[in-house]
Amino acid sequence: MKAAVMKELNRIVVREVKEPACGDREAILKVAACAVCGSDIRIYHYGNDRVKFPAIIGHEIAGEIVEVGSMVAQLKAGDRVALGADVPCGTCFWCTNGMGTNCSINYAIGYQFPGGFQEYMLLNETTLRYGPVTRIPTGLSFQEAALAEPLACAINGLELARFGLGKSICIIGLGPIGCMMLELSRIYGASQVFAAQRSRTRLELARQFLPEARFIATEEEEIVETVLRETEGEGVDLAITTSGTVKAQEDAI
Ligand SMILES: [Zn+2]
Ligand SMILES: [Zn+2]
Incomplete structure (x- = not known):
């Protein structure tokens, strides 16, 4: 599959990469739309402590679930979803006290977790359990749904x-x-x-x-x-x- 890989500051190349494999508690999303955030431009020019190159950035994402692991109950293949960026870890002091926005690790899609500038992306266990993965109605286009994250902001x-x-x-x-x-x-x-x-x-x-x-x-x-x-x-x-x-x-x- 193709991915836009950021190799270093100011350099993204489109190249063939291996498709992600789906674990028991994970899912695979076929990316249909991924918008470019102001923060993506900042990462492109200046980097970010949470982004280690080579990296796949992009977090304003919508697409279709194409595969789910055997232990995943909340999603199934064919579901259309929109994602957000930040994924609370679910286990730190802040997360266990209901304040995931203050998570001390602060995982995010397109940062520590590979983002949406690729054809298929892995939704790992943490993302599925605690992250912003939302089913969208059939009438909503993927292009519009990709803007759910900035709209939420x-x-x-x-x-x-x-x-x-x-x-x-x-x-x-x-x-x-x-x-x-x-x-x-x-x-x-x-x-x-x-x-x-x-x-x-x-x-x-x-x-x-x-x-x-x-x-x-x-x-x-x-x-x-x-x-x-x-x-x-x-x-x-x-x-x-x-x-x-x-x-x-x-x-x-
Ligand atoms: Zn954004
Ligand atoms: Zn946390």
Whole structure:
């Protein structure tokens, strides 16, 4: 089978590798879609302590289960699933106390475990027992399902910020996550949505996700000034930055 193998920094080659073998408590996934995360780009350029080369990265994955071990009960061949990245170890202090997000080992697909930039991937026992493996409905395409992981990240952000019905929001940065935030703010029942983006082209692309939002092209309009003017000087309930620039953080505060 083919895999995109990262051999060293800034170098990924597509080559033939051995298909993974399925153990009794494991499963094999035929990868149908694997999106490229911002963190994949970071690993590609700068590496990561948890990624040892040669490595197969990629963790925004959807596909079909093609084989399960004899001891696996929760999945069967033919199941369509979406994966996430982080896999709690299930046995450390944090995991056994219900806080897998703080796991002291912090396994992840596309990090210590081979990821989705390959035709078939192994879902090992830890991943099947504790990891984010979710069955998806037939009507959902694999391409869409592969975005479940970044979408979950956006939802988690809004939940941590206690965003909800009737609140106002300003989203700064309209890349893929910013566009998800736009759709989510409508679903969460936002009363008023500001959406700021420097480049006009990207801003126009983002419009389709929530046409009624107040879009701010930051090369032409000041974010803070505009938001204050249009909220009677009160500002918004929540400012979210989905851009890494210093200016975005300053404007949000
Ligand atoms: Zn990701
Ligand atoms: Zn753990």
